[in-house]
Amino acid sequence: MLNNMPPIAMLWDDAHIWGLMSLRALRSLGFPVRLLKGRDIAQGALFRKQAGAEPARVLVVPGGSANLKAEALGEAGKRAICDYIRHGGRYLGFCGGAGLALSHSRGLALCPWIRADYPQRILHLISGYVLADPCSHALTPDWQDRKPSLPVWWPGRFHNSGGDVSVLARYRCPDRDFWIADIALESVPRHIFEDWKSRYGVNFTADFLTDTELIVTGHSGEGEYVLSYSHLETPDSPDANIWFAHILSRLAGVRVEHSHVAPWQFLSQPRPLESFVPQTLCSLIAQTRELIALAVEHRLFFARTPWLMGWKQGLPGGMCTNLLAALDAACSTEPSRAALSFWQEYEPEVRELARTFFVRAEGYLLAARLADTLLVSMPNAVDKASLAKERDHLFGHPMLGKGILGRILALVEEYFYLCLEAADSPGADRTDLF
Numbered sequence: 261m262l263n264n265m266p267p268i269a270m271l272w273d274d275a276h277i278w279g280l281m282s283l284r285a286l287r288s289l290g291f292p293v294r295l296l297k298g299r300d301i302a303q304g305a306l307f308r309k310q311a312g313a314e315p316a317r318v319l320v321v322p323g324g325s326a327n328l329k330a331e332a333l334g335e336a337g338k339r340a341i342c343d344y345i346r347h348g349g350r351y352l353g354f355c356g357g358a359g360l361a362l363s364h365s366r367g368l369a370l371c372p373w374i375r376a377d378y379p380q381r382i383l384h385l386i387s388g389y390v391l392a393d394p395c396s397h398a399l400t401p402d403w404q405d406r407k408p409s410l411p412v413w414w415p416g417r418f419h420n421s422g423g424d425v426s427v428l429a430r431y432r433c434p435d436r437d438f439w440i441a442d443i444a445l446e447s448v449p450r451h452i453f454e455d456w457k458s459r460y461g462v463n464f465t466a467d468f469l470t471d472t473e474l475i476v477t478g479h480s481g482e483g484e485y486v487l488s489y490s491h492l493e494t495p496d497s498p499d500a501n502i503w504f505a506h507i508l509s510r511l512a513g514v515r516v517e518h519s520h521v522a523p524w525q526f527l528s529q530p531r532p533l534e535s536f537v538p539q540t541l542c543s544l545i546a547q548t549r550e551l552i553a554l555a556v557e558h559r560l561f562f563a564r565t566p567w568l569m570g571w572k573q574g575l576p577g578g579m580c581t582n583l584l585a586a587l588d589a590a591c592s593t594e595p596s597r598a599a600l601s602f603w604q605e606y607e608p609e610v611r612e613l614a615r616t617f618f619v620r621a622e623g624y625l626l627a628a629r630l631a632d633t634l635l636v637s638m639p640n641a642v643d644k645a646s647l648a649k650e651r652d653h654l655f656g657h658p659m660l661g662k663g664i665l666g667r668i669l670a671l672v673e674e675y676f677y678l679c680l681e682a683a684d685s686p687g688a689d690r691t692d693l694f
Contacts, residue, residue, distance in 0.1 A: 486511065558629045
């Protein structure tokens with residue numbers, strides 16, 4: 261644990277698996293972390309007005325929906341972040357956290373650039389590792405002419421709008437484990453891409469990324485921001501983790517002793533449940549694993565990494581992974597009194613939601629499998645509108661949440677948040693990883 265420094269502040273709202281990933285990465289590097297909600301920031305938490313303590317050294321904003329983060333902050337919270345940066349604060353945003361800092365109707369306008377549009381949906385369906393061209397800068401490690409391999413998980417894109425913005429890295433080309441939607445590029449012979457382009461007008465080469473900006477930095481008042489569409493906090497990703505540690509050491513003004521973010525294996529290696537885990541949480545995590553296993557058995561989901569499912573395009577693999585990640589974290593963390601009190605109040609609601617959700621979710625997934633099987637011979641056998649309505653009711657929207665799963669997820673994440681509140685108390689030293 262890095263001593264004698266205030267905790268790294270992290271915006272918790274609407275981060276889901278990306279917030280958990282950022283929290284794990286910060287803990288792996290030895291940083292104390294304080295989770296903040298938008299309402300805390302609006303009330304001066306970045307300046308520690310509530311506690312009379314030293315202001316946060318760095319604010320980390322994980323991935324997720326930039327619009328939902330802006331909604332959670334409200335105008336007061338957004339002003340508070342801008343004031344914090346103008347007075348010397350540091351902002352590190354990943355993916356949705358990067359998008360929040362840009363200049364658009366709901367953004368913070370820390371950076372004068374805007375978000376690029378998506379004339380084709382395919383531009384947003386990329387995931388995996390890319391080779392990057394690093395640019396010389398104090399926030400860039402010395403790569404000694406090597407191109408680092410950096411992970412991207414369905415990123416947005418920057419639109420260069422001019423102004424005093426420095427580029428730290430640009431995309432060069434796809435690297436290992438690079439996918440567009442549910443197709444791994446390395447599994448497709450190179451000549452097939454040209455055939456697809458000439459015959460069907462579809463460009464699956466990802467050359468649209470080349471030379472576009474991946475990581476940028478700049479100043480706002482006396483403060484500084486770093487915005488990255490690469491998830492440098494991705495577990496067990498050596499080049500990304502080196503860059504993450506380097507940026508944090510510069511922004512926080514401390515020496516980081518190591519740069520490896522520990523592997524995260526909640527999908528591949530389920531852990532035994534401790535005696536302190538509430539029974540309903542035990543049941544929830546078991547049922548969620550069974551639901552995912554059913555989807556894998558029917559080739560709707562597939563193993564992608566030890567912490568991330570893959571899924572057929574259009575299916576709710578991301579939302580199911582969010583739920584399992586939250587449940588694994590909650591079941592791995594000893595509860596505080598506040599967490600137990602909260603769970604006692606909401607446990608009946610969770611049980612009732614789960615009773616409906618898992619039975620209907622099984623039916624939905626198997627109906628999706630049937631629709632896929634009959635697509636060519638009987639394309640209208642399963643009513644698409646009914647299937648879409650059931651998906652929205654059960655799983656909500658991939659970015660906007662809601663649905664029954666969204667409500668269960670919100671309650672589990674609130675329980676976990678309350679479990680961690682004691683980590684900000686004087687003398688607390690929380691470095692354990694879930």
